[in-house]
Amino acid sequence: MRSPGRLLVAMAWGYTQVFTGRASMVHLGAFTATIMSANVFFIIIPNQKIVVGDLKAGRAPDPTYGKIAKLRSTHNNYLTLPVLFLMLSNHYPLSFASQYNWAIAGLIFLMGVSIRHYFNTLHARKGNIFWLWIVTGILFVLVMWLSTAPMFHRFQDDAPKAALTSSQQKFAEAKGFAAVQDAVLGRCSMCHAREPSWEGMHWPPKGVRLETKRDIVINAQQIYLQAGLTNAMPPANRSHMEPAERRLIVAWYKDATGGA
Secondary structure, three states: OHHHHHHHHHHHHHHHHHOOHHHHHHHHHHHHHHHHHHHHHHHHHHHHHHHHHHHHOOOOOOHHHHHHHHHHHHHHHHHHHHHHHHHHHHHOHHHHOOOOHHHHHHHHHHHHHHHHHHHHHHHOOOOOOOHHHHHHHHHHHHHHHHHHOHHHHOHHHHOOOOOOOHHHHHHHHOOOHHHHHHHHHHHOOOOOOOOOOOOOOOOOHHHOOOOOHHHHHHOHHHHHHHHHHOOOOOHHHOOOOOHHHHHHHHHHHHHHHOOO
């Protein structure tokens, strides 16, 4: 599980650099499920057919095929619980609305491994490894700590406010900024605030705040990509952002960047 584990953690981090926390968790679940499906259709079933074919032909099957298939089947067995969690995680902000959501995903994979290993060992009658529940409990406490520790989400407010760069200042002076600011405050700030008013959310997703002129200017590109160029934000358009408001964001961004 070492190499697949490293790959999945790397993908978790990579997804959070491209998508929102909610989307990154779902994409990671889909990626993991794809690996599991590939294990079945490209390794386990073909290897089984080879072994069965050898037995039918009266030949001694190569044990390598069985060992490889068993290894991939074991991978799938240990990944089952994390996949279920990831595919349901978008209902629970505590799992994705943290800048450390990729680390939370990695810990969830470890929890899935520890739980499955306990039951696999128990069902194989190889003992009752009770201490695995202690390990799982410790991992769960770490997940809760990463989800709720407020010190991770005060860094922007505690940091000294540097002057806007010349490129950032262009966004503040671009045509339509006032209208964009009103749209962002009305449609986005209930979640992306220092103290979010959205029920169940204790801090802004990915630490992004959109309450002030400075906040909007600094996050101009993400606003353009997530709410202007695409409909990714707000999630499922829960705050009912109008198409006209999205067009305002696109026009504002292009005016500031010279049409880029």
